[in-house]
Amino acid sequence: MKLTRINILIMMSIIHCSSYAQKITKVNIIDKLNEKYKFTNDIKKYMVTYKFTAINPYQSHNYKHPEDKINGYGIYTIEIDRDEKEYFTHDRSQFPGNFVFEFKHFKNNKNAVSYDVNGVIRGKRLKQLKKDAFERQNKRAGEVLSFEKIADLLNGHKKGDDLKIKFDKNNALATITHTTNDNVINTYTFDIETLKLVTLKSTEDNSIVDYKNYIVKNGFEYAKVSVENFKKTMGISPSKFAIPYGYALPQSNQSISSEVNKIADNIYLINTNNNSRFILLKIIDNQIMVFGAPLSENVSEKIIDSIEKKFPMKTIKYVFVSHPHNDHIAGLVPYAKKGVAVIADDYTIEAIKNYPKFKETIKSFKFKTISNKERINGVRFYVLKNEHSLKQSFAYLEHEQIIYEGDFLEVPADNTIPTHISNVEKQFIEFVRSEKLNVKRIVQHHRNSNVTADVMNNYYNANAN
Numbered sequence: 001m002k003l004t005r006i007n008i009l010i011m012m013s014i015i016h017c018s019s020y021a022q023k024i025t026k027v028n029i030i031d032k033l034n035e036k037y038k039f040t041n042d043i044k045k046y047m048v049t050y051k052f053t054a055i056n057p058y059q060s061h062n063y064k065h066p067e068d069k070i071n072g073y074g075i076y077t078i079e080i081d082r083d084e085k086e087y088f089t090h091d092r093s094q095f096p097g098n099f100v101f102e103f104k105h106f107k108n109n110k111n112a113v114s115y116d117v118n119g120v121i122r123g124k125r126l127k128q129l130k131k132d133a134f135e136r137q138n139k140r141a142g143e144v145l146s147f148e149k150i151a152d153l154l155n156g157h158k159k160g161d162d163l164k165i166k167f168d169k170n171n172a173l174a175t176i177t178h179t180t181n182d183n184v185i186n187t188y189t190f191d192i193e194t195l196k197l198v199t200l201k202s203t204e205d206n207s208i209v210d211y212k213n214y215i216v217k218n219g220f221e222y223a224k225v226s227v228e229n230f231k232k233t234m235g236i237s238p239s240k241f242a243i244p245y246g247y248a249l250p251q252s253n254q255s256i257s258s259e260v261n262k263i264a265d266n267i268y269l270i271n272t273n274n275n276s277r278f279i280l281l282k283i284i285d286n287q288i289m290v291f292g293a294p295l296s297e298n299v300s301e302k303i304i305d306s307i308e309k310k311f312p313m314k315t316i317k318y319v320f321v322s323h324p325h326n327d328h329i330a331g332l333v334p335y336a337k338k339g340v341a342v343i344a345d346d347y348t349i350e351a352i353k354n355y356p357k358f359k360e361t362i363k364s365f366k367f368k369t370i371s372n373k374e375r376i377n378g379v380r381f382y383v384l385k386n387e388h389s390l391k392q393s394f395a396y397l398e399h400e401q402i403i404y405e406g407d408f409l410e411v412p413a414d415n416t417i418p419t420h421i422s423n424v425e426k427q428f429i430e431f432v433r434s435e436k437l438n439v440k441r442i443v444q445h446h447r448n449s450n451v452t453a454d455v456m457n458n459y460y461n462a463n464a465n
């Protein structure tokens with residue numbers, strides 16, 4: 001008696017499973033997906049929070065340990081209102097050494113602007129956003145949500161004629177290939193039984209995303225690729241569209257020049273990449289010492305070109321780099337080709353020697369290793385162990401009382417005082433004070449070529465307790 005009952009139960013469950021599986025065929029899978037994902041059409045207002053951790057050795061504290069906790073990550077919240085075509089986004093990125101770069105931006109019926117929450121990068125300058133700001137953020141939010149990717153497929157295809165559907169041998173996985181109007185090929189792999197998206201390949205950016213760790217939260221099932229939270233909302237709170245006190249659009253665009261400008265006797269400044277990077281030159285008789293080699297070979301070629309035009313009779317002898325992050329070293333090759341020696345601390349040199357992009361050219365590099373407090377041609381170099389990069393150094397032009405630094409200080413171009421100070425900056429300022437360096441001017445590699453000692457001290461005093 002008992003046995004029979006169990007058999008019937010097993011039979012019933014087999015019938016149930018198989019009939020469910022049989023239901024999904026190449027012919028009806030799109031209808032079934034439409035049924036399951038119908039709810040996406042009702043999501044007009046929502047909020048999504050996601051996290052992104054980039055593993056990048058050459059933005060890490062130690063290039064050998066990009067996985068360390070000290071390294072950077074970003075956490076982003078996007079609120080979308082598709083009915084009103086409004087959005088509000090909060091982007092917060094953290095970099096080693098406790099640098100926090102934080103922006104809020106929004107578009108409503110009045111404004112489309114962004115501002116720098118801590119004022120570290122842009123100070124109090126508001127930025128006007130482009131006309132398609134809503135569309136861009138709407139797309140961006142959809143990128144992280146598995147069901148939104150499926151909605152793209154279901155709403156984007158034309159009656160199946162642009163779709164190719166294949167089932168694997170075991171009828172476990174279905175592959176649906178969709179060629180879009182712009183000839184982008186998106187290949188979706190679904191688990192046939194659950195109709196969950198497993199993988200999406202796209203030729204648009206040659207990406208392959210695995211959608212795994214499905215969770216149900218706030219009544220929605222989604223793959224937790226990087227999503228921390230998702231919920232429907234009633235719309236975006238008006239308070240999110242307020243511009244905080246003190247922020248304003250800049251009067252006019254600063255003039256952009258990459259000319260070689262004299263700032264002291266035998267000291268010149270080059271401004272590159274729209275005022276975002278600064279290179280310093282020190283002339284010593286017929287030789288030139290260059291400080292900073294950012295971004296790319298292209299950038300360096302232009303800089304070398306303007307140096308050679310300005311000083312046709314002189315040769316570049318040295319180029320100094322502060323630490324081995326890719327945005328600070330990627331311009332070294334054109335210098336190496338000219339036989340210019342790279343000045344850096346031992347850790348930075350070791351990292352440069354292992355930089356994958358220099359694999360072909362590294363043999364042509366010449367190096368000059370500096371130790372802490374070493375003095376070369378009137379420039380005192382300081383090498384500090386710090387939280388941003390295992391070692392980072394800065395240059396102090398003793399006679400001129402000018403500091404050139406890479407990622408030790410991040411005061412914005414308008415010299416307003418940020419509301420967050422990183423651990424690295426604290427350490428740097430404390431060090432400058434303890435060494436009793438007289439400073440007339442700090443040339444930041446980033447964004448601000450003229451930070452006074454007063455501004456530096458005000459920044460410290462306003463934030464360090």
Ligand SMILES: [Zn+2]
Nearest residue numbers: 323325388407
């Ligand atoms: Zn850095």
